[in-house]
Amino acid sequence: MTSNESDQKLLRDINHELDRSCDRLDAATLSQLNRIRHEAMAVSGQTFTPWRVFAASTLTACALVLAVNFYLNPADTGSTEELALSELEAMEVLSADESLEFYEDIDFYQWLSMNNEL
Known part of the structure; x- marks a missing residue:
């Protein structure tokens, strides 16, 4: 069989x-x-009324647009190394002996050091 x-x-x-x-x-x-x-x-x-068909098709289109958007443009969270470096820099700032005024003017100090090298 x-x-x-x-x-x-x-x-x-x-x-x-x-x-x-x-x-x-x-x-x-x-x-x-x-x-x-x-x-x-x-x-x-x-039977389906026209507004139900319109609502269902609109919701389907929105879901499709969102899915394609998430697929084509994934969230860029950065690498774990970059995140670790930024956390390390924050810890250095918090534990440093310099005053916070130093860090407020750090851009000036960087500019000054770059111009002194020239």
């Missing part, structure tokens, strides 16, 4: 067993199932 034949036999057996179990349902359960089936069919027959 091939796999396809065994699958077909299994489906027939399952279908037969489900049919037998439906035959054993009482009238109240059958009535309730029938009512639920009719309610589901009534709901499924409703």
Whole structure:
């Protein structure tokens, strides 16, 4: 027996067993199932209104634009070495003996040292 034949036999057996179990349902359960089936069919027959279609397509387009944007322009957080150096520099400034006024005028001191070399 091939796999396809065994699958077909299994489906027939399952279908037969489900049919037998439906035959054993009482009238109240059958009535309730029938009512639920009719309610589901009534709901499924409703069509989409134009604003729902527009809202769904707009949301889909926005999600697509965001996904493409994140894919093409990933956030540049810098390398871990750069982050470690900036943290090290901050620790040096905090633990240094110089006053904060020195660090406020550091650009001037750098300019002065560059001009003295010339």
